[in-house]
Amino acid sequence: MPTRIFFQSGEQVTVSDSPDAVAEKLAAGGFARLERPWGDESIYVNPASINYIEAQDERAPDIDALQAVPPSPPPGQFPQR
Numbered sequence: 001m002p003t004r005i006f007f008q009s010g011e012q013v014t015v016s017d018s019p020d021a022v023a024e025k026l027a028a029g030g031f032a033r034l035e036r037p038w039g040d041e042s043i044y045v046n047p048a049s050i051n052y053i054e055a056q057d058e059r060a061p062d063i064d065a066l067q068a069v070p071p072s073p074p075p076g077q078f079p080q081r
């Protein structure tokens with residue numbers, strides 16, 4: 001299960017490893033090399049800059065449902081019903 005990392009700066013990233021594996025890598029000292037779930041990308045994380053980590057839900061977003069939401073009306077107009 002992927003892990004979401006929350007940084008002190010307010011940024012968030014998701015990595016491929018489970019929360020337990022991420023915690024082990026962060027506890028090893030120095031920068032932790034973590035793999036991103038999309039593509040062949042790695043990131044190096046400074047454990048001192050992290051607030052907390054949590055398990056990331058593996059469900060993919062429902063693209064059809066996201067696309068079915070009507071666009072917001074321009075400012076000053078009310079949605080048509």
